[in-house]
Amino acid sequence: MIRMKKIAIIGSGAGGLITSSKLAKELSKEIKNEEVSITLYDKKTEQEFQPGYLEVAFRGTDPSKIKKRVNKLVNPGVNMVYENVEKVDLANRYIRTEGSDKNRDFDYLVISTGASPDYEQIPGLKEANRDFHTNADKSSLIYNEISNIKSGKIVVGIGGLPYKCPPSPNESAFMLDEYFTRKGIRDKVEIVYVTPFTRIYSAESISEVIEPIYKNRSIESITTFNTDTVDPEKKEITSLEGETLKYDHLFLTPPHKTAGFLKGSEYSDEDGWVKVDKKDLHITTYDNAFAIGDTTNIPISKAGVEAHLEGIVVGSNIIGDIRGTDKNYKFTGRTQCSMETGFHKATFVVGTYDRPVEKIEPSRMNYMEKKVMEEIYWSSLRGHYEWLFKYHFKEDYFLD
Structure with missing residues (x-):
């Protein structure tokens, strides 16, 4: 009998949701056959479209318009545990949630706990x-x-x-x-x-x-x-x-700051940011554990697009390992942050590890692209527009 491979993801923000969606969709057969399980841990029952905070603050958008229930964003095949993690033991492959004395084991771990003021x-x-x-x-x-x-x-x-x-x-x-x-x-x-x-x-x-x-x-x-x-x-x-x-x-x-349970751990720096390989995002010397998004110590911007692309890289590598392929996908360091300059114009901050940030003049077309991305945001968390991201980012989607 094949032992079930357990994937644990900590954090139901953009990175955690995108990663879980990628895994659930591509491993649906393995999940159905009880060869793989995916569990997402986060106490929050609601997520917010964080780029929309600017619209709320400076244009008066109703806060409720940028909120969504987590259970509406999690793909079938993903088990949701509404508890915060308080301890991660990478050496012994288990996590523990707040107020619990139960160790929950894993074969693969993805930390995507973000950052907070x-x-x-x-x-x-x-x-x-x-x-x-x-x-x-x-x-x-x-x-x-x-x-x-x-x-x-x-x-x-x-x-x-x-x-x-x-x-x-x-x-x-x-x-x-x-x-x-x-x-x-x-x-x-x-x-x-x-x-x-x-x-x-x-x-x-x-x-x-x-x-x-x-x-x-x-x-x-x-x-x-x-x-x-x-x-x-x-x-x-x-x-x-x-x-x-x-x-x-x-x-x-x-x-x-980073999540409190990360500070003082063997796998984080002195400020609590998780130490990862900047290409494949594995944590220090643990090939089965990864961190993505704002919570890493990679010296690049802390933004949603990075969490998205990193989640695709990590998800792809976990899938490859489970299926025994020799592929090793890598994150290019691609960033693409929109910057609205007011009066329906915007620029983009675009660069990679190997290419410096481009000089892009503000335009209405850039503003329109920003608005399109806002419209598809929630669906993108469930992987519905991955074909579009792959087309748009081209060779920066990932390296293999």
Whole structure:
């Protein structure tokens, strides 16, 4: 009798759902014959379309419009366990969920626990700030606030590193500019963008594209500004460089952290990010365990497209191992983050491990492509548009 191969996936965000969908679809025969099982662990019963946080924050989209029940996103053949994992033992191949003394064994493991805001790093930031990275409901608080602004100084930008969705702080500046321009009070509202980088965007090619837009729209930018503390009473931000900045409204992107159970483990770095091979995503010396998406220590952007492509690579390699093929697929480092520049235009941050980020001018066509991707997002988590991704990314879909 063939022993069942058990696949455990931790995290039901974009990466975990895409990976589980890939595995469930291609291993459907093995699942039916009870040769393979797939179990997805996550306490959350609801997922959110995180790029939509900007629309909620700066255009007033109803938060409920970007939420979906997890059970509507999980493919048949995937067992859903609504519990958070608190321990992973790679050497002995088991995981344990919170409040349980039961060890759940696995043959293959995929960690896709993402990243979340870490307000503890910056004193005063939590009390003073509103952000569009925590969840949809908190993002809506920004729109409630800007709806009542008639004048004043708004500070946006990067509060700390690392953070997910690299273009989003720049998008917030552009969307605020559009909002107050359409409202007819742009001349009464000062918008200031702060960043710890030496230029407006970390990639030089994109910075060259958007710097003129900042100047043309009178958005002030302050570079090499590493936020140290925030004084909510005085409404002041102090940087590590010793600069003090006043504000009336603060919408900074906070630094992010990894899942708590990963910190201090043998397979993570000192900050808790999982150490993986940047090509096939296996964890350190464990060929049967992988990590994808925001939770890895790969020095690339923390964004959904990476989680998607990494999930396809990992899923393909697990399938190949189960079926005994000698294929070894590799992630190219491809990123493709959209950056809306306001007024129905957008650019894209596109690059790989081997190709520097391209210089792409904002256009309405790019904006339309961004909107198309938003429309198919939920279906893409179930693998329904994989043919389109494969066509679009071509040789960057994966290497074999």
